[in-house]
Amino acid sequence: MESLGVLLLRPLDTYLEQELDRRCRLLRLWDAPHDRRGEFLRAHALSIRAVVTGGGSGAGGDAELIDALPRLEIIVCYAVGFDHVDLTRCRERGVRVTNTPDVLTDDVADLAVGLAIDAPRRIPHADRYVRAGLWKANNGYYGLTNQFSGKRVGIIGLGRIGLAIAKRVEGFGCPRTRQQAYPNYTYLPTVVQLAAVSDGLVVACSPKEQSRGIVSREVIEALGPRGVLVNVGRGAHVDQPELVAALAEGRLGGAGLDVFEAESDVPQVLMALDNVVLAPHMGSGTRETRKAMADLVLANLEAHALSKPLLTPVV
Amino acid sequence: MESLGVLLLHPVNAYLEQELGRRCRLYRFWESPREEFLRAHAGAVRAVVGNANYGADAALIDALPALEIVASFSVGIDRVDLAKCRERGIRVTNTPDVLTDDVADLAVGLAIAVLRRIPQADRYVRAGLWKSRGDYTLTTRFSGKRVGIIGLGRIGQAVARRVEAFDCPVSYHQRTEQASVYPNYTYYPTVVELAANSDVLVVACPLNASTRHIVSREVMEALGPKGVLINVGRGPHVDEPEMVAALADGRLGGAGLDVFEDEPNVPEALLGMDNVVLVPHVGSGTYETRKAMADLVLGNLEAHVLSKPLLTPVV
Numbered sequence: 001m002e003s004l005g006v007l008l009l010r011p012l013d014t015y016l017e018q019e020l021d022r023r024c025r026l027l028r029l030w031d032a033p034h035d036r037r038g039e040f041l042r043a044h045a046l047s048i049r050a051v052v053t054g055g056g057s058g059a060g061g062d063a064e065l066i067d068a069l070p071r072l073e074i075i076v077c078y079a080v081g082f083d084h085v086d087l088t089r090c091r092e093r094g095v096r097v098t099n100t101p102d103v104l105t106d107d108v109a110d111l112a113v114g115l116a117i118d119a120p121r122r123i124p125h126a127d128r129y130v131r132a133g134l135w136k137a138n139n140g141y142y143g144l145t146n147q148f149s150g151k152r153v154g155i156i157g158l159g160r161i162g163l164a165i166a167k168r169v170e171g172f173g174c175p176r177t178r179q180q181a182y183p184n185y186t187y188l189p190t191v192v193q194l195a196a197v198s199d200g201l202v203v204a205c206s207p208k209e210q211s212r213g214i215v216s217r218e219v220i221e222a223l224g225p226r227g228v229l230v231n232v233g234r235g236a237h238v239d240q241p242e243l244v245a246a247l248a249e250g251r252l253g254g255a256g257l258d259v260f261e262a263e264s265d266v267p268q269v270l271m272a273l274d275n276v277v278l279a280p281h282m283g284s285g286t287r288e289t290r291k292a293m294a295d296l297v298l299a300n301l302e303a304h305a306l307s308k309p310l311l312t313p314v315v
Numbered sequence: 316m317e318s319l320g321v322l323l324l325h326p327v328n329a330y331l332e333q334e335l336g337r338r339c340r341l342y343r344f345w346e347s348p349r350e351e352f353l354r355a356h357a358g359a360v361r362a363v364v365g366n367a368n369y370g371a372d373a374a375l376i377d378a379l380p381a382l383e384i385v386a387s388f389s390v391g392i393d394r395v396d397l398a399k400c401r402e403r404g405i406r407v408t409n410t411p412d413v414l415t416d417d418v419a420d421l422a423v424g425l426a427i428a429v430l431r432r433i434p435q436a437d438r439y440v441r442a443g444l445w446k447s448r449g450d451y452t453l454t455t456r457f458s459g460k461r462v463g464i465i466g467l468g469r470i471g472q473a474v475a476r477r478v479e480a481f482d483c484p485v486s487y488h489q490r491t492e493q494a495s496v497y498p499n500y501t502y503y504p505t506v507v508e509l510a511a512n513s514d515v516l517v518v519a520c521p522l523n524a525s526t527r528h529i530v531s532r533e534v535m536e537a538l539g540p541k542g543v544l545i546n547v548g549r550g551p552h553v554d555e556p557e558m559v560a561a562l563a564d565g566r567l568g569g570a571g572l573d574v575f576e577d578e579p580n581v582p583e584a585l586l587g588m589d590n591v592v593l594v595p596h597v598g599s600g601t602y603e604t605r606k607a608m609a610d611l612v613l614g615n616l617e618a619h620v621l622s623k624p625l626l627t628p629v630v
Contacts, residue, residue, distance in 0.1 A: 106458040110481065114427035114457075122600070123424055124434035126594040131586045135579040135595040140368065147601040148424075149416035171480030172420060264445040271441045279436045280445040286431070286456040 001305035005047035007069075009060040012052070012078050016294035020052065024301065041068045048072060050301055055079020056234075056263050056281050061097075064088045068199050074304050076297050080104055080161075080284075081234065082314050083207035085284035090315050097315040098300040101160060103292035104284035108204075109164035111283050112232045115256025116153070116169070116200050118277045120146035125274045146253070147227065149173050154198030156191060156214065158207025161232070165202055191215065203233040217242040220252050228254045232283050235261040244269050247276060258283050274302075316620040322379070324369040327388050331609035335364065339616070353378050358428050362386060362616055367549075367596065368578055370394025376403065386612045386617050389599075390414055390470075391549060392629055393522040407630040408615040411469060413607035414599035418519075421471035421598050422547045425571030426478075426515050428541050428592045430457045435589055443549040455541075458482055463513030464519025465489070465506060465529060467497065470547070474517055475500060486512060489520065506530070510537035515545060522549040533555040535567045543569040547598050550576035559584050562591060573598050 006024045008017065020026045027048065032040035041048075048069050053060045053076070061075050063086045074096040075085055082099045090097050118124060122145045129135060135142060153174045155162045175186075188194040191214055195201050201223050205211050215229065215238040223229060229252060231238055240261045247251035247270070254275040260266055263281055270276055284293065296312060303310050321339045325338065326332060335341045342356055360379045363371045367389040373396045376382060384406040393407050400407050428434055428570055428612045439451055462478045464471045464487045475485045479499075486501035488509040494502065503509040506529055510516050516538050520526050530544065530553040538544060544567060546553055555576045561567035562585070569590040575581050578596055585591055614626050 024340040106482075107456055110427060110457045111431060111433075112463055114424065114431055114433055117420055117424035118428060118433055121421065121424055121429055121597070123421075123592065123594060124437040127434040127592050128438070130581055130593040130595050133586075135581070140579040140595075142597060142600065142604060144600050144602045145597065147417060147603040148420045168480045171477040172423075173416070266440055266445070277433065277437050278440040279433060280440050280451045282431070282436060282451050282454070285451065285453050285455045288456045290453055291475070 001011065001235060001302055004049055004301065004305050005044070005049045005071075005295045006050045006052060006301065007044070008052045010054060011245050012054045013290050013294050015291060016052075016071045016078065016297060019294065019298055025297070038068075041065075045069055049074070050304070051075045052301075053077050053084065054299060055081050055084070056259070058263070059084040061085035066090065066093060066095065067156060074098070074301070074310075076300050078293055078297050078312075080108075081207050083234065083236075085314075087315055095315070096304065096310060098297075098312050099314050100293040100296045101312055103296055104289045105160045105164050107286050107289045108144070108161050108232050108283040109168055111258060111279065112165050112202055112204065112230055112256075113168045115230045115232070115258065115277055115279065116202065116228065117148045119230065119254045119256040119275070120148055120151075120200075122274065124277050146228075150175075151199035151230075154188070154194040154201045155230075156194065156201065156203050156237075157233070158212075159204065159206060162202075162204040165204055172286070191219050192222050195227070198223065199226065200228045200230065203229070203231040203237050205233055205237065207234040207236060212236050213239050215243070217246070218271055223252060225250055226253045228252075228256070230256040232258045235259045235263065240267070247273055316617055318357070319361055319616065319620055320360045320381070321364060321616065322356075322360045324371075325364040327364075327366045327369075328419070328605050328609050330606060331388060331612060334609065334613055335630050338613070341426045345375060357381075362619070364388060364612060364616075365394065367391055368394065370396075371400075372396050373399045374393065376400065376405065384408070384616070386615045386619075387518050388608055388612050391522060393549060395629075397630055405630070406619065406625060408612070408625050409610040409629050410599075410611045411627055413611055414604050415469045415473050417601050417604045418470050418529050418547050418598040419477055421573060421594070422470075422474045422478045422517050422519070422545050422571075422594075425545050425573065425592055425594070426462075426517070426543065428573040429545070429569045429590070430455050430460070430587075434592050459484075460514040460544070461486065461512060463487065463503070463509040463516045465509065465516070465552075466548070467493070467500070468519065468521070471517070471519035474519060483515075487526060506534050507537045510534045510542070513538065513542065517545045518548040520548060520552070520554045522551055527551050530554065530558070532561065535561045540565050541568045543571065545571045547568075547573045548576065550574045555582065562588060591616045 004024045007027045066089045077099045149172045153169045258276045258279040319339045322342045324344045361383045363385045371385045386408045390411045398488045462483045467487045492502040571592045
């Protein structure tokens with residue numbers, strides 16, 4: 001695929017970039033300063049046939065970009081979520097889209113469970129306490145926290161990641177409920193009902209318009225002062241200002257958050273709270289998984305270049 | 316049991332103290348100088364209640380001629396002089412089972428936290444570095460890592476069950492192999508061999524003369540530069556100065572520590588390390604479990620007073 005002109009929107013992964021450079025005709029969008037990007041795109045428009053994006057809010061692949069690239073054939077996402085790509089526009093233009101499902105399922109599920117334990121047990125807070133010398137200064141005292149085992153876990157979205165989370169929490173004796181039709185599990189028809197019978201609520205659904213704001217004030221209050229919210233989906237799934245207020249006021253017990261409405265902006269109020277664990281969208285951030293994701297991106301590009309079936313197409 | 320003179324060694328739990336005060340004749344050891352207290356009350360003390368860090372050693376037992384029972388608010392009773400108790404016909408109880416899940420949750424929570432650097436990432440976000448420096452460093456996957464457990468007792472088994480749900484192969488070491496009971500777990504006859512074949516080594520055995528410093532320099536070097544040590548047992552299980560040096564040198568990859576040789580003192584060098592997670596002996600520190608532990612202590616004392624079989628005797 002040496003003649004394939006590939007536009008990389010931002011630095012994602014050294015290995016991926018190296019391979020793209022080696023095997024394709026790589027263009028880096030960030031070579032142009034911010035205010036000259038439009039010019040850059042115009043200058044290279046005719047040679048760009050593929051775009052590689054990352055994930056998360058603002059990752060690129062919107063209508064504006066697609067429209068600026070008349071020769072665009074495929075958008076390859078180095079992510080499982082593809083909500084940043086204008087699929088309608090892609091379908092209109094006949095542009096293919098791929099993502100990186102499965103290879104990151106375990107890591108995201110591990111992080112979700114890690115956050116689900118770390119939030120009620122306040123592990124990061126306890127670690128800060130020890131490092132600040134407070135355990136010694138307070139004569140061996142540290143407060144009590146909340147148990148994780150046996151708590152009722154509600155999962156919004158029983159897709160690959162949701163199922164992987166369910167399998168893991170079973171090992172802790174947590175009975176599961178979830179909000180999606182599936183024969184063996186307790187199904188709740190609304191998220192509010194799910195929250196009302198859960199101690200921990202995990203957001204693991206794919207980003208779609210219908211799931212925007214699915215964790216509303218009502219859901220947060222149903223989860224309650226001893227409830228914990230874990231979000232490894234998208235910031236947009238949660239009404240963030242409501243979440244922040246509920247946590248600060250104690251109407252929600254705690255939270256483990258890997259995603260936010262506008263990354264990398266985390267509300268100041270959250271940064272000061274002890275009952276939350278904050279992670280910088282690192283659900284798939286292990287060396288093992290990022291290599292697997294990079295290989296999947298490259299394999300999809302190669303399949304496209306050779307007119308073979310795409311490995312993980314979305315469109 | 317209003318006439319039972321109970322000596323509480325340390326303010327370990329508000330609810331327990333309250334109940335002891337209400338139902339027995341409670342003496343608080345920390346309220347007056349030791350010698351003064353013993354002169355005044357030694358003869359009235361028939362029961363001692365301590366915990367993981369405050370126990371009935373030989374000197375104290377000798378000073379209490381009327382002592383009949385030591386009820387520890389802990390499962391580990393390495394601070395109680397069992398030989399002396401047997402000599403004197405003094406009963407000893409602990410609090411097994413009720414805290415098994417919490418300690419196992421913590422062990423797994425620490426393992427994920429160390430490998431995925433959750434507390435460090437949380438600090439990164441709170442310091443505003445996600446915004447200014449961008450994505451957090453890549454870490455390593457937890458799922459599928461080989462987990463070695465020293466001591467497959469209640470807590471060890473609970474850890475094993477949990478990590479199995481993450482597809483972690485489980486191996487163990489203890490005095491005897493139990494192949495028929497654990498056909499899926501691999502037994503190693505020495506701790507060094509266990510460490511050499513593990514990515515994560517979990518200490519979950521009781522502390523006694525043969526397990527002191529069971530995690531030696533040799534064991535830590537066998538675990539290696541990518542290995543992670545998780546200690547939810549007792550500080551003295553590990554050669555602490557050797558561990559600090561190995562972590563600083565990179566001969567040991569990382570550690571998640573709930574216990575230390577001299578609590579609440581934590582080696583200065585650890586406080587600045589990024590490859591460790593440090594928590595202040597919180598293994599059983601949830602509201603739910605501490606209440607259950609307190610009730611078990613009270614239940615044992617009551618059984619003793621009524622000449623009924625003790626609920627959880629050790630001696």
